[in-house]
Amino acid sequence: MKTVNIIGLGNVGTHLAKALEHRAVVYAVNSRDFSGFRSDADFSIIAVSDNAIRKVLGNMPSSSSIIAHTSGTTSMDVLIRKRNRYGVFYPLQTFSKARELNYSEIPFFIEADSRETEIELCDLANLISDKVTIADSTKRRALHVASVFACNFANHLWAISDKILRKNGLDFATLRPLLKETLEKTTYMSPREAQTGPAIRKDTNTIALHLDFLSSDIEASEIYRMISSSIISDARSEKS
Amino acid sequence: MKTVNIIGLGNVGTHLAKALEHRAVVYAVNSRDFSGFRSDADFSIIAVSDNAIRKVLGNMPSSSSIIAHTSGTTSMDVLIRKRNRYGVFYPLQTFSKARELNYSEIPFFIEADSRETEIELCDLANLISDKVTIADSTKRRALHVASVFACNFANHLWAISDKILRKNGLDFATLRPLLKETLEKTTYMSPREAQTGPAIRKDTNTIALHLDFLSSDIEASEIYRMISSSIISDARSEKS
Numbered sequence: 001m002k003t004v005n006i007i008g009l010g011n012v013g014t015h016l017a018k019a020l021e022h023r024a025v026v027y028a029v030n031s032r033d034f035s036g037f038r039s040d041a042d043f044s045i046i047a048v049s050d051n052a053i054r055k056v057l058g059n060m061p062s063s064s065s066i067i068a069h070t071s072g073t074t075s076m077d078v079l080i081r082k083r084n085r086y087g088v089f090y091p092l093q094t095f096s097k098a099r100e101l102n103y104s105e106i107p108f109f110i111e112a113d114s115r116e117t118e119i120e121l122c123d124l125a126n127l128i129s130d131k132v133t134i135a136d137s138t139k140r141r142a143l144h145v146a147s148v149f150a151c152n153f154a155n156h157l158w159a160i161s162d163k164i165l166r167k168n169g170l171d172f173a174t175l176r177p178l179l180k181e182t183l184e185k186t187t188y189m190s191p192r193e194a195q196t197g198p199a200i201r202k203d204t205n206t207i208a209l210h211l212d213f214l215s216s217d218i219e220a221s222e223i224y225r226m227i228s229s230s231i232i233s234d235a236r237s238e239k240s
Numbered sequence: 241m242k243t244v245n246i247i248g249l250g251n252v253g254t255h256l257a258k259a260l261e262h263r264a265v266v267y268a269v270n271s272r273d274f275s276g277f278r279s280d281a282d283f284s285i286i287a288v289s290d291n292a293i294r295k296v297l298g299n300m301p302s303s304s305s306i307i308a309h310t311s312g313t314t315s316m317d318v319l320i321r322k323r324n325r326y327g328v329f330y331p332l333q334t335f336s337k338a339r340e341l342n343y344s345e346i347p348f349f350i351e352a353d354s355r356e357t358e359i360e361l362c363d364l365a366n367l368i369s370d371k372v373t374i375a376d377s378t379k380r381r382a383l384h385v386a387s388v389f390a391c392n393f394a395n396h397l398w399a400i401s402d403k404i405l406r407k408n409g410l411d412f413a414t415l416r417p418l419l420k421e422t423l424e425k426t427t428y429m430s431p432r433e434a435q436t437g438p439a440i441r442k443d444t445n446t447i448a449l450h451l452d453f454l455s456s457d458i459e460a461s462e463i464y465r466m467i468s469s470s471i472i473s474d475a476r477s478e479k480s
Contacts, residue, residue, distance in 0.1 A: 011436070050438075050446045073438075073446045092414065094422055094436045096429075105417045142408035145450050149460075150401040150415050151422045152437030153467045154394040159431040159474065161390040168382035172426070174332065175390050177345045182334055182391045183423055186412070189336075191399040196251070196334045197392030198290075198313075206290045206313045210385050219470050220389075226466055227393045230459050234399065 002124060005029045005037055005044040005065065007056060011095035012070050013047035016128075019103040023127040031056050039063035043124060045089055050074045057082060066117055072144025075137055076111050087112030087121045090140055091129075094151050103128045109135035109143060160220050192234070199231035242364060245269045245277055245284040245305065247296060251335035252310050253287035256368075259343040263367040271296050279303035283364060285329055290314045297322060306357055312384025315377055316351050327352030327361045330380055331369075334391050343368045349375035349383060400460050432474065439471035 002024045006017045008031040017026045029036045031048050037060075044065035048056050053069050057078065060067075067079050068089040079086035088111040093101065108125035110132060112118035118134060125132040135143065158179075162172040185194040198206040207228055214221045242264045246257045248271040257266045269276045271288050277300075284305035288296050293309050297318065300307075307319050308329040319326035328351040333341065348365035350372060352358035358374060365372040375383065398419075402412040425434040438446040447468055454461045 049441055050443055051441075073449050093418055094425070094434075096425060096434065096436065099421070099425060099428070101421065102417075107414055107417065139408055139410060141449070141453050142404055142410060143414070145453050145464075146401040146404045146410070147415060147418055148437055148439075148450065148464070149397045149404070151418050152435065152439065152471070153463075154397050154419075155422055155426075155431050155435055156439075156467055156471050156474075157389045157394050157397070158426060159435065160470075161386040162431050164382055164386045164389070168379055170379060170382060170386070172431070174347055174383070175387060176427075177342075177347065178333055178387055178391050179394075179423055179426075181339070181341065182395055183419055185334070185336060185339060186395075186398060186419075187416075188339070191395050191402050191412070194334075194336065195392065195395055195399065196336065197388055199388075199392065199396075201289055201291075203290055206311075209313050209381070210388065213381050213385050219473070223393075223466060223470060224385075224389070226463060227396055230400075230463060231392070231396050233459070234396075 001025050002043065002127075003027070003038065003041040004124070005041045005063075007031050007034075007037070007044060007046045007060070008048035008052075010047065010049070011097055012091070013045075014097050015093075015095045015101060015103075016045060016047055016070070016091070019101075019128045024124070034059065034061055037061055037063075039065075041065050042120075043068065044084075045070060053078060066120060068112075068121060072147065073141055076113070079113075085113055085117045087117050088137075088140065089121055089125065090135075090143075092143060092147060104130050107131040107133065109133055109140050111136060111140065157223075160223065164214075164220070195231065195235075197231075199228040200235055202232060202235075241265050242283065242367075243267070243278065243281040244364070245281045245303075247271050247274075247277070247284060247286045247300070248288035248292075250287065250289070251337055252331070253285075254337050255333075255335045255341060255343075256285060256287055256310070256331070259341075259368045264364070274299065274301055277301055277303075279305075281305050282360075283308065284324075285310060293318060306360055308352075308361060312387065313381055316353070319353075325353055325357045327357050328377075328380065329361055329365065330375075330383075332383060332387060344370050347371040347373065349373055349380050351376060351380065397463075400463065404454075404460070435471065435475075437471075439468040440475055442472060442475075 005027045007029040044067045046069040066085045068087045090109040092107045110121045245267045247269040284307045286309040306325045308327045330349040332347045348369045350361045
């Protein structure tokens with residue numbers, strides 16, 4: 001079995017360690033003091049936030065591992081300095097420690113310093129997932145930016161929605177069939193074709209009433225205004 | 241069986257007519273010329289866009305029906321002028337003609353001019369759905385505004401995400417496991433607790449790289465900037 005240092009015990013590291021359990025020998029490594037680090041491991045996967053990757057690299061004991069980070073955005077080249085073989089091991093998912101995940105359906109995107117390293121990192125990812133793809137830094141960054149919009153930002157709109165509902169004695173769970181259908185629709189048509197609501201109908205009257213309803217919440221109002229006008233201008237550019 | 245004029249053959253009207261099939265006698269009425277309108281029907285449901293409700297009311301033949309509109313935002317009081325009994329029959333869902341829907345799980349919110357009308361409109365909604373609730377105009381508007389954020393606006397972020405991916409030769413379907421998990425998480429924790437990504441980590445470096453990546457798309461950049469700062473300020477207000 002392959003041997004793997006997973007450096008960082010946050011959301012991503014914890015899930016990667018779990019996903020590789022019984023499929024590889026995993027050493028869970030504390031990213032502060034490198035306790036548990038094995039210098040003879042086949043791989044050292046750096047699963048820390050982008051801000052911390054350089055510091056972790058600076059403190060990492062020398063080893064014979066292939067070194068890879070798990071970031072969607074950080075360039076692969078930060079890894080050159082260690083003089084090891086290196087690459088990127090990017091899982092496209094939102095990780096929270098408490099959640100059980102079906103690892104086999106998580107897309108992994110691999111980039112590497114050579115064809116040989118690429119194959120080894122793909123083999124490692126294939127132990128976890130059925131969806132392993134090669135992607136260069138530009139594609140990977142596009143995936144990450146797109147995920148931020150689709151996941152983090154959409155989730156923030158749900159947080160705003162939740163706040164509005166709670167303030168009015170209502171429960172976010174009421175929206176569940178709506179959310180399920182909104183997501184389901186995008187399987188059958190593009191999100192753009194699936195768009196409904198006051199903005200796409202250019203229903204300025206309803207938009208004005210909604211902004212009036214939100215008037216005490218400046219942030220929500222600004223987001224309402226900006227996204228509505230983006231929907232309207234998008235519809236316009238389609239027609240022209 | 242109750243008899244129902246469904247006025248308006250758009251997304252909502254089409255689905256309501258289908259949902260009531262075999263459970264009531266439905267008259268599908270063209271909202272422009274009122275062809276098909278039955279003045280002796282028990283209910284006349286106005287399923288047109290908010291902008292058109294007043295015009296439809298002005299042209300509607302007189303009848304003995306209970307008149308209700310299906311809008312989340314338009315006040316119930318616009319219906320007073322017809323001197324009929326009246327109310328609101330608001331289904332909380334995103335309707336596209338081509339989609340098959342499970343009508344029984346769609347929440348309906350009812351408001352009426354009297355307790356008697358309320359009961360009759362609830363009975364009608366109960367023919368369709370297992371989730372029928374009374375809600376006054378404020379609650380209904382809160383539900384509609386919350387739905388616009390949660391459904392229409394989230395969907396627009398998916399449209400932006402889709403555009404970024406296509407521009408880079410990638411497919412929105414790649415994000416499906418991510419989107420599924422993002423939605424699923426909100427069953428177990430509030431959207432606010434579920435938040436992940438660069439903004440909640442205050443990862444300013446990644447945010448700067450993403451804004452650089454988006455620099456040719458002013459609209460996407462502005463939305464990225466605004467929602468990121470909203471996530472950051474939300475996290476701050478939780479701590480304080």
